[in-house]
Amino acid sequence: MTKEKNEMKNGSLTARRGVILLLLIAVVAFGACIGRIAYLTIIKGDEYREKAEAQQLSVTTVNAARGTIYDRNMNILAQSASVWMVYINPSKVTDDNRDRVLTVLSENLQMDRAALAERIAANSGLNYLKIKGEVEYNEKKALQDAVYDEKLTAVIFVDPDTKRYYPNASLASTILGFTGTDGNGLYGIEYLYDEVLTGTNGRIVTAKDGVQFELENAYEVTYDAKQGTSLQLTIDSEIQTILENALADALEENKAKNVYGIVMDTKTGALLAVANLPDYDPNDPYGVLYPQLEEYFSENGTENQKADPVAAARIEQWKNKSIADFYYPGSVYKVFLVSGAMEEGVIDENTQYVCYGRITIGDRTIKDFNPTGHGLETPCTLLVNSCNTFAVNVGQKMGVDLYYKYFQSFGFAEKTNVDLSGESAPAVGVTYHDPDVSFTWSDLASASFGQSISVTPLQVVTAVSAIGNGGRLMQPYVVERQLDFQGNIVSVTEPKVKRQVISEKTAATVAGWMEQVVSDGTGKNAYVAGYRVAGKTGTSEKLGTSDTAYIGSFAGFAPVNDPRISVVIIVDEPRGANYSGGVIAAPVAGEVIERTLQYLGVEPSYSGDEIASMTIAAPSLTGIPLAEAREKLQDYDYTVKVVGDGENVVSQSPEAGRYTPVNGVIVLYTQQNAEKEKTTVPDFTGMTVYQANKLAVNSQLNIRIAGSSADETSVIAYKQDPEAGTEVESGSIVTVTFRTTSGVHD
Numbered sequence: 116m117t118k119e120k121n122e123m124k125n126g127s128l129t130a131r132r133g134v135i136l137l138l139l140i141a142v143v144a145f146g147a148c149i150g151r152i153a154y155l156t157i158i159k160g161d162e163y164r165e166k167a168e169a170q171q172l173s174v175t176t177v178n179a180a181r182g183t184i185y186d187r188n189m190n191i192l193a194q195s196a197s198v199w200m201v202y203i204n205p206s207k208v209t210d211d212n213r214d215r216v217l218t219v220l221s222e223n224l225q226m227d228r229a230a231l232a233e234r235i236a237a238n239s240g241l242n243y244l245k246i247k248g249e250v251e252y253n254e255k256k257a258l259q260d261a262v263y264d265e266k267l268t269a270v271i272f273v274d275p276d277t278k279r280y281y282p283n284a285s286l287a288s289t290i291l292g293f294t295g296t297d298g299n300g301l302y303g304i305e306y307l308y309d310e311v312l313t314g315t316n317g318r319i320v321t322a323k324d325g326v327q328f329e330l331e332n333a334y335e336v337t338y339d340a341k342q343g344t345s346l347q348l349t350i351d352s353e354i355q356t357i358l359e360n361a362l363a364d365a366l367e368e369n370k371a372k373n374v375y376g377i378v379m380d381t382k383t384g385a386l387l388a389v390a391n392l393p394d395y396d397p398n399d400p401y402g403v404l405y406p407q408l409e410e411y412f413s414e415n416g417t418e419n420q421k422a423d424p425v426a427a428a429r430i431e432q433w434k435n436k437s438i439a440d441f442y443y444p445g446s447v448y449k450v451f452l453v454s455g456a457m458e459e460g461v462i463d464e465n466t467q468y469v470c471y472g473r474i475t476i477g478d479r480t481i482k483d484f485n486p487t488g489h490g491l492e493t494p495c496t497l498l499v500n501s502c503n504t505f506a507v508n509v510g511q512k513m514g515v516d517l518y519y520k521y522f523q524s525f526g527f528a529e530k531t532n533v534d535l536s537g538e539s540a541p542a543v544g545v546t547y548h549d550p551d552v553s554f555t556w557s558d559l560a561s562a563s564f565g566q567s568i569s570v571t572p573l574q575v576v577t578a579v580s581a582i583g584n585g586g587r588l589m590q591p592y593v594v595e596r597q598l599d600f601q602g603n604i605v606s607v608t609e610p611k612v613k614r615q616v617i618s619e620k621t622a623a624t625v626a627g628w629m630e631q632v633v634s635d636g637t638g639k640n641a642y643v644a645g646y647r648v649a650g651k652t653g654t655s656e657k658l659g660t661s662d663t664a665y666i667g668s669f670a671g672f673a674p675v676n677d678p679r680i681s682v683v684i685i686v687d688e689p690r691g692a693n694y695s696g697g698v699i700a701a702p703v704a705g706e707v708i709e710r711t712l713q714y715l716g717v718e719p720s721y722s723g724d725e726i727a728s729m730t731i732a733a734p735s736l737t738g739i740p741l742a743e744a745r746e747k748l749q750d751y752d753y754t755v756k757v758v759g760d761g762e763n764v765v766s767q768s769p770e771a772g773r774y775t776p777v778n779g780v781i782v783l784y785t786q787q788n789a790e791k792e793k794t795t796v797p798d799f800t801g802m803t804v805y806q807a808n809k810l811a812v813n814s815q816l817n818i819r820i821a822g823s824s825a826d827e828t829s830v831i832a833y834k835q836d837p838e839a840g841t842e843v844e845s846g847s848i849v850t851v852t853f854r855t856t857s858g859v860h861d
């Protein structure tokens with residue numbers, strides 16, 4: 116900047132300060148009355164424009180751009196774009212210009228001419244009437260040209276405005292929330308961080324006469340807009356997509372009312388993904404995205420909900436149920452019970468118990484899922500078998516006070532205080548028993564296996580993370596950093612340890628048992644080859660519903676030796692063939708864990724058994740004589756198909772380096788431009804691994820086995836990609852997902 120310009124700038128600044136001073140003196144001189152009008156003008160803007168004009172003081176608002184919301188990799192999740200708002204001065208509409216006004220507005224804004232005429236006539240006494248908001252640039256430009264050509268600049272006006280866009284539609288919608296027509300946040304992050312995102316509108320205060328022409332001795336004061344602060348979330352769009360895709364399948368397959376899930380960084384409490392389905396598109400929050408929600412409320416709602424199922428569906432789809440809804444955790448709670456009992460020395464690794472399938476507390480008999488009993492057990496098998504009677508026995512040994520101590524320290528008696536809006540607060544006597552007033556031995560028995568106490572999914576994933584994190588309970592959070600409009604860091608969230616709930620030793624012991632739940636117990640559908648997963652299943656009966664309804668869930672973390680992620684999956688009111696957490700929630704968790712760890716680049720490490728059913732990178736056979744290729748393939752167990760009668764291999768399917776089953780199919784082409792062999796993907800549903808493998812080879816396809824332990828004889832295929840009937844190139848890879856329905860109830 117040159118010296119001259121500097122002086123000019125300084126000069127204008129001095130002049131501006133002088134004007135501000137003058138204005139202040141004027142306000143003081145005219146007293147509180149004028150001050151009040153100035154305040155109303157500045158704060159209320161348009162509404163008081165008329166009054167301002169009467170005082171010959173005009174205030175133009177300069178909108179501050181609302182901050183952008185990014186995911187943790189700086190992908191945009193919510194952004195404001197410039198749009199325009201069109202308004203007129205109805206008192207300036209005369210018999211002379213009325214036709215032109217109506218033509219210009221109706222033609223350029225695609226509005227109904229008759230309706231416009233009616234509105235303008237009805238408001239003819241006003242100086243200000245909003246015609247249309249959220250007008251895009253091209254439309255606004257055309258309108259302005261027409262206004263100029265038709266000499267209507269004293270009648271039709273355009274003001275800058277902003278519109279909120281969510282480029283990923285429904286992705287993470289229940290976290291993000293949305294804004295209202297006036298641009299303020301109504302739900303989610305948009306609501307909780309409204310003040311931070313909004314910034315401060317600037318204003319230009321100008322003295323004008325009553326017809327909006329600046330006075331000759333006019334003064335003008337500009338207050339710059341302070342742009343809104345942007346937020347960088349801990350949410351990762353990739354992991355969010357992985358979670359939402361898995362949940363969408365679970366919602367459909369189980370005909371569930373809701374499904375929710377959370378993926379958390381085990382060690383920091385950062386939320387990597389939070390999803391609740393059915394959800395909505397924040398670009399159109401009043402549209403109901405899932406018609407079944409509307410159907411649900413018209414059939415099962417309260418009288419009010421039945422009367423207006425659309426309104427009920429909207430409220431439901433906007434709600435972040437993973438922090439707002441309480442549910443009985445069922446057997447998932449056993450890991451917290453056992454952790455507390457171990458920590459207090461009530462039990463140890465060698466404690467023995469004989470399960471006969473039932474236990475009597477006072478006049479009440481509690482049954483196991485297994486009516487014949489689990490026999491001789493240890494705390495490890497309590498979790499692996501999800502034994503109710505042993506859990507009740509441990510609870511009774513602990514007593515109310517010790518039980519409650521760990522209920523509280525694992526975080527179930529308090530809000531997590533996550534920085535999201537809509538978290539429900541636990542209430543003593545409502546969501547949990549008051550240990551001083553009404554916690555009976557019978558209550559304690561139910562509470563020991565997770566009935567009669569209510570928790571939120573976020574509380575569960577936070578508590579289970581404490582076991583994976585050496586006993587440290589973290590404060591969950593979703594805003595990583597706040598950034599100013601130039602990208603400078605305003606604030607950073609540091610991970611916060613709330614407290615040490617159990618010792619590192621107890622945590623490691625319980626984590627080891629939770630790994631056995633997944634490798635050998637009710638959690639085996641969450642098993643992922645190559646990664647050590649720890650977890651616990653839960654199935655609970657829902658109260659307050661007209662007929663019997665269940666919640667199936669799974670909570671866990673992986674890899675056990677160095678946990679990166681914790682996951683909770685909840686299937687609420689499944690109406691399909693299955694309802695237990697081990698069958699309907701564990702496979703969803705397994706899928707989310709596998710894909711997330713792969714995405715995070717966590718190196719898998721396969722056991723001996725796993726290697727047998729593993730995939731290998733297809734060897735490179737292209738560009739060599741066919742005979743040589745055949746020789747190379749002798750080391751493999753592939754079924755080889757040769758297409759063409761050339762001497763050299765010119766292409767192959769699968770391509771070199773693609774992971775294929777060790778006993779898969781490989782197609783070799785020996786002629787340039789030979790037509791690719793095609794095959795139709797068969798239906799693998801209901802098959803065992805052996806049957807699926809055989810059918811794949813017969814169909815000249817390779818299958819990638821996903822889901823539960825492949826060596827189990829009881830696992831059957833229940834999902835595949837691509838779908839049956841799809842035509843693909845021979846040698847292609849089809850992902851088939853397996854699970855078991857035996858031994859996984861609870």
Ligand SMILES: [Zn+2]
Binds near residue numbers: 489504
């Ligand atoms: Zn048992």
